[in-house]
Amino acid sequence: MSFLTRFAPSPTGLLHRGHAYSALTAWTAARAAGGRFLLRIEDTDFTRCRPEYEAAIQADLAWLGLDWEVPVLRQSEHREDYNAAMDRLRVMGVLYRCFRTRREILALAGGAPHGEDPADTMAFTGHPVPGDEEAERLARGEAFAWRLSLAAARDRLGGFDGLTWVEETAEPGVHQAVPERLGDMVVGRKDIGAGYVIASVIDDARQGVTHVIRGEDLIATTSIQRVLQALLELPVPVYRHHRLILGPDGKRYAKRDRSVTLAELRAGGMTAEALRGTLGFTGG
Numbered sequence: 001m002s003f004l005t006r007f008a009p010s011p012t013g014l015l016h017r018g019h020a021y022s023a024l025t026a027w028t029a030a031r032a033a034g035g036r037f038l039l040r041i042e043d044t045d046f047t048r049c050r051p052e053y054e055a056a057i058q059a060d061l062a063w064l065g066l067d068w069e070v071p072v073l074r075q076s077e078h079r080e081d082y083n084a085a086m087d088r089l090r091v092m093g094v095l096y097r098c099f100r101t102r103r104e105i106l107a108l109a110g111g112a113p114h115g116e117d118p119a120d121t122m123a124f125t126g127h128p129v130p131g132d133e134e135a136e137r138l139a140r141g142e143a144f145a146w147r148l149s150l151a152a153a154r155d156r157l158g159g160f161d162g163l164t165w166v167e168e169t170a171e172p173g174v175h176q177a178v179p180e181r182l183g184d185m186v187v188g189r190k191d192i193g194a195g196y197v198i199a200s201v202i203d204d205a206r207q208g209v210t211h212v213i214r215g216e217d218l219i220a221t222t223s224i225q226r227v228l229q230a231l232l233e234l235p236v237p238v239y240r241h242h243r244l245i246l247g248p249d250g251k252r253y254a255k256r257d258r259s260v261t262l263a264e265l266r267a268g269g270m271t272a273e274a275l276r277g278t279l280g281f282t283g284g
Helices: 017-032 051-064 075-092 102-109 131-139 150-157 196-207 216-231 262-267 272-278
Strands: 004-007 036-041 095-098 145-148 164-167 173-176 186-189 211-215 238-242
Touching: 004 017, 004 196, 004 211, 017 036, 017 051, 017 211, 017 238, 017 262, 017 272, 036 051, 036 075, 036 196, 051 262, 051 272, 075 095, 075 186, 075 196, 075 216, 095 186, 145 216, 150 216, 164 216, 186 196, 196 216, 211 216, 216 238, 262 272
Parallel strands: 004 036, 164 238, 211 238
Antiparallel strands: 095 145, 145 186, 164 173
16 A cells, blocks of 8 residues: 655644644655655635645745645635535435534533633534524524534444544554544534535545544544544545644643744744754654
């Protein structure tokens, strides 16, 4: 089997050390395997993505010494494919509109674990609103999210017991999907259509990705993606979930925390070689 992996950032901000570690991990793995490395721009959320951030991403990666195949796939150019997949899932009866606001979900959570937003992290399980109420809310133009109903997906697939993946880094071996940990995950929104979790599995299949290499914070998401792969009859890549790079405060780097960006490090005089060395990568 040929080796093909990807680095798939969202252009919603500037890259930081954590991004550099993830990109270098994937790029180095591809080189070691004599394989291929792709850059994919995951810009499904056009309300937050900016072209200047995409340009900065490519500049930062080139400064790090990475190269990738062209043309670069931009998800914004393939929305029809993702929305067609959403249509398939709706016909299957495994999606429903959720009108709960972030504030309402926060109230249900009762507090944010470890300072995170429970609207993003809690295992929320909902249900479709009655048809008449849904029609009225749609007529009023209310915002909604498309959620994947795990109960409906379980019935459709005859259970989740057969949904596994091969993990080569974090607790290597065959992992059993446990999608209940994330509950009925948001897979799309009224304003943008299909979201990244659907687009990602479609593009991994489209591009022939054999190995998904990413941070260990996304292990739980793999279970939801396995459900989507099964529903959409897509191939299952091998996964490698690497450790996260932590800042001086012991927390992982994140865009929302205004972590030190690669652009700031470069402007401050740090060389790419020095940064690679601090991240554990040596040589060219």
